[in-house]
Amino acid sequence: MKNILVVMAHPKFEHSRIIKGMVNEIQEMPNVTIRDLYELYPDFNVKVQPEQEFLLLADLLIWMHPVYWYSAPALLKQWIDLVLEFNWAYGPRGNYLKGKLVFSAISTGGTDAAYTTNGKHGHDLADFLLPFRQTAALCGMKYLPPFHIGGTHEIEPQKIKQEALLLKSLLDSLSQTGDHSKVNLLPKLNHFNP
């Protein structure tokens, strides 16, 4: 059974639908730990040591957040700045995260169609996630395709539920030891078929 660490950042979680839907579905899983950053560090003073301890114990890391202006909410960036220290996460002696899996579980206002070359945002979603992919790479982690729920402004509750259940079965599957190289070929983890 692999340990899963969800680093979740939502500045207004109480109004959230998508992120909260995902959290609700997975929080009871025995091998899942959720770090609710805006609840833990309302003053942005992220404590490095406990965060690094959680990271050390995890086999799979999930950055879970809504996408704002093509990036993560400020506190997740703060978390990355502070926790992924030189000579701990990267650098000559920074090898504590090597080999771990990581992916982004995100929600966007735009639909899948908006995130295409000809769409409203002019680029694929993966293009926007490049900083996260490279952050993972620098730390020697394997960055999987994103788990993405789009069109958040008009999505139906049952669709959220359906996607959240899909995430749960995905995590169930990734928790098992074995070869997960196939998921890496999917364009989005949402296409995962249990």
Added chain:
Amino acid sequence: MENGFLYQAMIYLSAAIVCVPIAKKLGMGSVLGYLLAGMIIGPFVLGFIGEEGEDILHFAEFGVVMMLFLIGLELEPAKLWSMRSMIGKVGLSQVVLTTLLLLLVLKVLGLPWKQALAISCSLALSSTAIVLQSLGEKNLLNSAAGKNSFAVLLMQDIAVIPILALLPLLAMDSEMVPEAALHSPISQFSALVQTSFVFGAVIFIVVSGRYLLVPLLRLVAKTRLRELFVGSALLIIVGIAFLMEMVGLSPALGAFLGGVVLANSEFKHELESDLEPFKGLLLGLFFIAVGASINFGLIGENFLVLVAATLSLLLLKSTLLFGIGKYNKLGTDQNLIFSLGLSQVGEFAFVTFSFASQLSILDASTTEFLMAITALSMACTPILLLINEKWILPRVGTRERESREQDSIHENNKVILAGFSHYGSTVGRFLRANGVQATILDFDSDRVDLLRKMGFEVYYGDATRVDLLEMAGAKNAIIFISAIEDPDTNIRLIGLLRKHFPHLELMMRAQNRADAFEMMEMDVQHIYRQHLESAVRMGRDVLIKLGFRAFTVQRLAQNFINYDEEALKELIKVKDDKKAYISTIRRTISMQEELLSSELHRRFSLNDHAWDASVIKEGLKEQKEKDNS
């Protein structure tokens, strides 16, 4: 020696202390316990007290006056106004119908109508003391039975005025009326003048309550001498009682009126909790005196007649009451409590009987006989209520759940805030700005007044009194905030809350490190040192003014506070070792200094290299050297 004050006080108190707990244990309520205590120490059993019991009775009737003042305090004018139809309908019908019925019975028995009228008027009244005390102990005052009983008792208190006026007219021969027997000092005036005196007195109480008593209490409260406040509370009641006796009104009625007038004042709860013990003791004394006055000699001689008379009187009164209750749509179980509860003859009958005998309406032996009936009927009430509760009620229908009315303090508030100083008001304002209403307790009447004007719900009283806490809804609250400055009060409060309301989450204001330390020893989880945040913020601003970058200093300040709190937690672990304690304090101080200076020199603490390129440069240089070698 035997008649000395100390001897008597000792006898009364020890009788009460022995009998009341036993009676309570047996589920009989304190009233029966006091009555039994009175019978036992009275002239006919142990004989510890003799005829002076009568004087005690008059003195102790003051307990009834006090009780009605306290009831008045609970009843705001608006509430009383909403009861008016109940008082008029239920109350008046009880007084009139019972008097008429008794008059008829006595007439049939062959008494002359003047005697019959005097007796039936007196017997129609019930005992405020016994009924309210018994119902209060069973938490029934707010039930339908309690409210109707109260309406009847209130009407009876009003009825006292015409009854006292009526008695002299019934005297066999008006010339026989002795001067001394005239019931009030103003009786020599004409009826019109007397009436105007009565109305004048009532108006005086209402007006002075608002414009004289409240400012007076405010003045006294400012001295912060509690005994002076208790003294003024007693003075108010004694004054009202005196005034009422002057104009020939019932002192209890006047006190009730005074209570209603003060019910809206900020001193309501303070007055209540200050007078409660006096009322309790005096009422207890009153019941003991009633018990002691039961003439067992007379009862022994006329046992059957007396018992038969008492029982038939109880039956008559309660049947009529039951009918009235039924007509006013009381449920059967509530109606039983209502009708059995009010079935006795009240303490007021002692007054009217002796008055009537002075007026020669009644002869001495009849008076004795009637007084014995009165005392017996009073002693029967707690027993009847007990029988009703234990054996009758479980058989008739389901018990109505008493509808507990909300106190004027919002009992459902989740947060109680004690102390509304600058500190507390800041907390309270912040909570209110975000839609959270806290029940607020404060000790400073000036502040209470001011804040009330500003629309806050602030109540005046000492937060370390359990009864006040209970009234404030500590049972239903979740969080208790103490914004009280005085450390001793806070420590006492913590102990008290832990004992009586262990479910409350405590959030305590502490003056300084030493205070906080003491609270931590009591295992309080949430302690707020009043100067910590503000002082660190000031220091932060100083550093910014001196040219440090604001965000860097902000992080330093947060770390400093965290560190400071952690250090206190470390200290608590070594509290028992005095030597270690001192050295640990030293260590803490030096650690703080070290922490600060190292952060400043190295731009950040040892563990925090965020946004700090120098560390990366060093690391890379180290790596390069390794590669080269």
